[in-house]
Amino acid sequence: MKILVCITHVPDTTSRIQFTDNNTNFDKTGVQFVIGPYDDYALARAVELRDQTGGKLTVLNVGEAETDPTLRKALAIGADEAIRINAHPKDSYFVSQQIAHVAKEGAYDLILMGRESSDYNGGMVHGMVGEMMDLPSISPVMKLDIEGNSAKLSREIEGGKEELEVSLPLIVGCQEPIAEWKIPNMRGIMSARTKPLTVRDEATYEAHAAVVSYSLPPAKGTVKLFDKEQVEELVKLLKNEANVL
């Protein structure tokens, strides 16, 4: 089976978010970048499936040279080869075009992505790529098994889950508990150095939207504290100030 996993290169979840250049650029100073947390689940499940069924596991990122270490980490976790499409990821539509372009050539049986990226949280790229390639896209998926030419999945819906059966090829947006995150071991890290990482030029596509400026939420006022004997006072504020009762 040929599996493609699309990974993002995003600030660690504990990062402090700040902007520079008059709030027009993300400030990368001191920020540690990681594989997107949901993409990590996708990758972990892909490694398991590849080990079960054999075949080849490719990881893909649309990004500039700075994302190479993130791709190397994915190789250390267990991917067989990496592709980086050398482009600034302008918007989801642009990124999806790049992914679809490469994915069409690769004839993958399964394309796994994260449920959403942790920077822009769109949850859109899998659906867009699905539409561009005329393939079904299912997200957010908590369980994925492959039997022959078909996939059995469990998708989270509000208040529960839904079981699905779909033929391959297929695009899946993954979330926990689809698999346990894998931490690279020494052997993986060593072998990652020699696994192929191909850099490809971007295909020409237009973006649909562009960021004009960034901002941070206003600082919270100070918290109003009570002890257990003062809950009536608190409830009065919930009623009259917060207007929730």
Added chain:
Amino acid sequence: MAVLIYLEHEEGAIKKSSLEAVSYGKTLAESLGTEALAVGLGSIPTGEWAHVGHAGASKGYHVTDERLNAGVILAHAAAVSQVFEHAGAEILVLAKSSLGDAVAARLSVKLQAALVSNVVALPDLSDGFQVKRSIFTGKAFAVTAVKTPKKILAIKKNILDIRQDTHDITIEKFAVTLGEKAFSAKITGTDKAEGEISLPEADIVVSGGRGLKGPENWGIIEDLAKAFGAATGCSKPVSDLNWRPHHEHVGQTGIKVSPSLYVAVGISGAIQHLAGVNSSKKILVINKDPDAPFFKSADYGVVGDAFEVLPKLTEAIKAIK
């Protein structure tokens, strides 16, 4: 030119977030000098359409095909795109949800319309079409300029009040053509908690963390939630430990909520938990540790043992209601 709103419903009941989308769409339509139309798929009773009218839509397209009662992504996308073209709409508005996201993404390609997700305010039309959206799981905002003539806006929950317009809505039954392909993903079963208040839709959420010590202690969380009329949620370790089901887990890797009040009981306030709740209007934290980080992000706090505080708080709410 019109604004079309895609409605989601639970067994025929239009979701509150979809009514918010209707009101958003209507207010936007007014500033563009056009109309707000709505599209609903599957079985929706007439009484429910009246709510859609009061929220701002002047016309509803009802695609009654019962196969659309389930959230079949490809079929929903195909149906909405046919209505969009038929109505000559230019903007599609919908509430962000797991189904809405998937449908919107496919429509964005089908209709060649820019998709902006996590929208938190009405667009600024003074210089083109600029929309503010939430990014980095609520830690920041971005103003995005939309370049395409057709546009799709997926709006965050609880960013505006539902309108109470008085006009009536006219309903047009609309038939769409759906090929076999639209149903290629077969839904073989659903497993859904019945009769619970939906967590992502709830106006008040009461969540418990590891401070509750065990699943046997969830009664006090449920009692408090009941007094508030709230949905219940939990922190990630609580669902990892199987104290609570996975679909209640709130945060960066779980459900993101934006209720009017979020109540956190025995949750320390790790940054990944905050990522799921930071767009709540007000936050109340109950924790026995006065130095718990959550207090820094809270509006109200009770420093004390949850096992003592919760029963008192529950009584006090019942008394005032």
